[in-house]
Amino acid sequence: MTKAPLMTLVKLSRLLIPAACALPLCSATSAKALDAAATQFLKSHCSSCHEGTAAEGGLDLESLEDDLTDPAAEKNWVRIFDRVHDGEMPPKDADQPPAAEVQAFLKSTGERLRSFQHARDAELGRVRARRLTRPEVERSLHALLGIDIPLVDELPEDMKSSGFTTVADGQSMSHFQLERHLAVVDLALDEAFRRVLSKADEYELDLEPKDIVRRNPRVRCREPEMREGQAVTWSSGLTFYGRLPCTTAPEDGWYRFTATVSALKLPETGGVWTTVSTGLCTSSAPLMDYVTAFEATEKPKTIEFTAWLPRRHMVEIRPGDTTLKKARFQGGQVGVGEGEPQDVPGIAIDHLTMRRVHVGANNAELRKLLIGNLRYETGSKKSAGRVIPKSSKADLTRLVTEMARRAFRRPVTSEQVQPYVNMGLAALEAGENFTAALRAGYRAVLCSPRFMYLTESPGALDSYAVAARLSYFLTGGPPDAELAALAESGKLCEPAVLKTQANRLLAGAGGRRFVEDFAAQWLDLDQMDFTQPDAKLYPKFDAVVKNSMLDETHTFLEEMLRENAGVERLVTAEHTFLNSRLARFYDIDGVRGDALQRVRLDKATHRGGVMTQGAIMKVTANGSNTSPIVRGVWVSERLLGVPIPPPPTSVPAIEPDIRGATTIREQLAKHRSQESCAVCHRKIDPPGFALENFDPAGQWRSNYPKLDGRSRKPGPAIDPSYVTADGRAFADGDEFRRLMAADKRRLAANVAEKLLIYGTGAPISFADRKVVEEIASASAAEGYGFRTILEAVVTSPIFLNK
Numbered sequence: 001m002t003k004a005p006l007m008t009l010v011k012l013s014r015l016l017i018p019a020a021c022a023l024p025l026c027s028a029t030s031a032k033a034l035d036a037a038a039t040q041f042l043k044s045h046c047s048s049c050h051e052g053t054a055a056e057g058g059l060d061l062e063s064l065e066d067d068l069t070d071p072a073a074e075k076n077w078v079r080i081f082d083r084v085h086d087g088e089m090p091p092k093d094a095d096q097p098p099a100a101e102v103q104a105f106l107k108s109t110g111e112r113l114r115s116f117q118h119a120r121d122a123e124l125g126r127v128r129a130r131r132l133t134r135p136e137v138e139r140s141l142h143a144l145l146g147i148d149i150p151l152v153d154e155l156p157e158d159m160k161s162s163g164f165t166t167v168a169d170g171q172s173m174s175h176f177q178l179e180r181h182l183a184v185v186d187l188a189l190d191e192a193f194r195r196v197l198s199k200a201d202e203y204e205l206d207l208e209p210k211d212i213v214r215r216n217p218r219v220r221c222r223e224p225e226m227r228e229g230q231a232v233t234w235s236s237g238l239t240f241y242g243r244l245p246c247t248t249a250p251e252d253g254w255y256r257f258t259a260t261v262s263a264l265k266l267p268e269t270g271g272v273w274t275t276v277s278t279g280l281c282t283s284s285a286p287l288m289d290y291v292t293a294f295e296a297t298e299k300p301k302t303i304e305f306t307a308w309l310p311r312r313h314m315v316e317i318r319p320g321d322t323t324l325k326k327a328r329f330q331g332g333q334v335g336v337g338e339g340e341p342q343d344v345p346g347i348a349i350d351h352l353t354m355r356r357v358h359v360g361a362n363n364a365e366l367r368k369l370l371i372g373n374l375r376y377e378t379g380s381k382k383s384a385g386r387v388i389p390k391s392s393k394a395d396l397t398r399l400v401t402e403m404a405r406r407a408f409r410r411p412v413t414s415e416q417v418q419p420y421v422n423m424g425l426a427a428l429e430a431g432e433n434f435t436a437a438l439r440a441g442y443r444a445v446l447c448s449p450r451f452m453y454l455t456e457s458p459g460a461l462d463s464y465a466v467a468a469r470l471s472y473f474l475t476g477g478p479p480d481a482e483l484a485a486l487a488e489s490g491k492l493c494e495p496a497v498l499k500t501q502a503n504r505l506l507a508g509a510g511g512r513r514f515v516e517d518f519a520a521q522w523l524d525l526d527q528m529d530f531t532q533p534d535a536k537l538y539p540k541f542d543a544v545v546k547n548s549m550l551d552e553t554h555t556f557l558e559e560m561l562r563e564n565a566g567v568e569r570l571v572t573a574e575h576t577f578l579n580s581r582l583a584r585f586y587d588i589d590g591v592r593g594d595a596l597q598r599v600r601l602d603k604a605t606h607r608g609g610v611m612t613q614g615a616i617m618k619v620t621a622n623g624s625n626t627s628p629i630v631r632g633v634w635v636s637e638r639l640l641g642v643p644i645p646p647p648p649t650s651v652p653a654i655e656p657d658i659r660g661a662t663t664i665r666e667q668l669a670k671h672r673s674q675e676s677c678a679v680c681h682r683k684i685d686p687p688g689f690a691l692e693n694f695d696p697a698g699q700w701r702s703n704y705p706k707l708d709g710r711s712r713k714p715g716p717a718i719d720p721s722y723v724t725a726d727g728r729a730f731a732d733g734d735e736f737r738r739l740m741a742a743d744k745r746r747l748a749a750n751v752a753e754k755l756l757i758y759g760t761g762a763p764i765s766f767a768d769r770k771v772v773e774e775i776a777s778a779s780a781a782e783g784y785g786f787r788t789i790l791e792a793v794v795t796s797p798i799f800l801n802k
Contacts, residue, residue, distance in 0.1 A: 117767035125802030130761035139477035146361030197385025220333035230348035234339030242318030249309035275320030295594035410464035473759035531623035564785035614698030621696030628688025635687035641750030690736035
């Protein structure tokens with residue numbers, strides 16, 4: 001099929017950019033003049049510390065712009081308001097202005113900022129041009145075309161702004177991104193039309209141990225060996241040991257497996273934790289994709305898993321617990337009978353099945369999405385398949401119009417859709433067959449800004465925009481039929497209807513999907529693979545532990561959402577969710593089996609809430625050591641909603657002395673002697689020190705490590721005590737978490753803020769703060785419940801306006 005060149009579609013996109021996506025270069029909005037009393041307040045009480053090139057914190061009031069249309073000036077005025085409001089400016093050791101003057105300054109400055117921002121939002125909207133993120137593009141194409149192939153990794157990485165990739169201010173669109181988007185659309189359409197014009201994908205294997213083991217028992221290799229009628233793999237650190245060439249995928253696709261597995265020579269800790277991974281399993285392609293893990297027991301158990309396998313990739317099933325005793329093999333290969341005498345645990349496979357599946361629409365459903373009720377002929381080795389129209393032009397116009405309506409998430413007029421139809425008609429006139437012409441029309445639709453961006457106009461969103469915003473917020477994909485029908489009826493914007501729909505979308509698996517999407521960015525769980533704990537320093541950390549940690553946090557948040565639990569659980573819950581492997585890693589007894597189970601935490605564990613869960617401790621460390629600064633900033637920004645500005649450029653960064661000669665506490669004491677640093681460190685250091693008892697892998701420790709050659713010896717004792725920014729002392733992390741939990745309203749406001757940023761695509765402005773506080777206050781009657789806050793978010797004026 002002929003494909004229109006990139007520049008043709010770029011030109012088309014420029015012609016079709018909807019008004020909601022157009023970005024004005026400037027705004028006519030202006031701010032009222034600064035109150036004379038406010039000017040005098042700053043001159044009298046702040047200028048002595050904030051004038052000239054040596055101004056503290058880099059805030060020079062002499063050069064401060066008064067024009068709020070300048071983003072830098074606007075940001076500085078918000079910063080000044082906050083520091084005066086928090087009692088940081090003037091500093092506590094300086095002469096303090098009368099309370100009446102402070103309140104007058106805050107009142108006039110606050111009203112000025114709010115007035116300016118409200119006027120600007122009315123003109124332009126809070127959210128400028130909100131583009132679909134990589135996962136949203138993938139899910140949208142899956143829904144529109146019925147396909148299920150992975151597409152995310154084919155698109156450029158999304159950049160975060162205010163902690164989220166959904167924020168429009170941080171999104172860009174370059175020729176490279178357009179090119180990659182076009183390539184992804186082509187991949188999606190190729191797959192869709194392949195399935196329209198092909199017979200159902202079928203591939204199925206039923207494998208006995210003789211089909212699974214190595215073909216030649218005399219050859220040393222890395223496949224399982226036959227032992228007493230079972231395919232056996234022993235515990236070892238050898239790469240790719242346990243690979244199964246019999247599972248090599250003949251074509252790219254999703255494959256569903258069942259495997260009956262038992263454990264051999266069980267360790268004292270219980271069963272044999274086993275990992276399932278996929279890859280080429282060759283030295284030239286060492287990367288593997290984790291699929292799942294389970295605990296093999298003496299009694300055979302059958303597990304089921306589904307994995308995406310590119311052509312020629314295979315499955316590896318092996319003991320994956322790094323704490324197990326490991327066999328050693330010479331030459332990087334394993335001979336039959338070499339593992340058993342070493343008395344190490346192993347796994348035995350009795351039966352394995354492999355079947356090609358589709359995790360989305362079946363072929364009949366897919367054809368309905370793409371060609372409606374038109375007839376078709378499937379292809380063969382001698383000829384390509386084809387769609388058979390009744391009337392080429394009429395059918396093409398009808399189908400492209402319907403695709404545009406679904407892709408643009410709202411009704412379309414004939415004038416709006418005509419350019420896309422014309423792309424298909426041009427292909428027909430050029431001699432292309434109907435299938436190629438229809439594909440060309442679809443391609444134009446899916447490369448349109450009306451698909452790539454959410455169509456939102458300044459002011460109150462119409463029902464179609466609300467449906468799209470709600471759906472992408474909670475599901476990461478386009479509105480389903482029920483949401484679309486409610487948008488069409490005009491009833492969706494009613495508060496009761498919005499709450500009902502939000503709860504419907506979060507029911508069942510929807511709640512888990514939302515939690516995983518939201519927590520990936522809110523809690524930085526998408527950074528779980530960014531670093532790897534040093535295997536020599538933290539040998540008990542492995543893939544089973546890492547993925548169990550993610551499951552722990554996801555399940556914990558999912559329960560909070562389902563039960564409408566109060567937000568204080570984020571920091572003081574008396575339970576968590578563990579399997580036997582993660583419980584052993586946390587040094588918690590009494591947990592058996594590979595299923596996550598609700599486990600009550602006693603005080604001796606020093607754990608409670610997401611704040612002390614392994615996944616959080618892992619993503620807030622660099623793999624080798626911890627930093628109270630990094631963790632303190634994370635807690636401040638992610639859980640308390642206290643933004644921490646970047647340090648002044650004149651202040652050097654602090655790195656822990658890993659030799660143990662100087663503790664980070666001693667280094668930070670020198671750092672805080674500078675007032676410009678102390679302002680922020682009063683907020684950062686308390687949570688940072690409170691969490692120092694957790695190492696980079698998420699385990700509890702009482703001492704810093706002191707490295708001495710190849711040995712790891714206890715270094716200085718950890719002192720987690722400190723004083724909060726408002727002067728409350730705490731002895732350890734447990735006491736600090738209780739102090740945090742006491743301010744439920746702050747925790748609730750932070751959750752509301754993060755949900756609003758993620759769901760609307762814009763950071764919380766100064767003018768938005770009032771609504772955030774109202775949401776937090778309103779949730780108090782329901783114990784500051786997680787779901788109550790979410791319902792208040794989707795019915796708030798911030799969510800329902802551009």
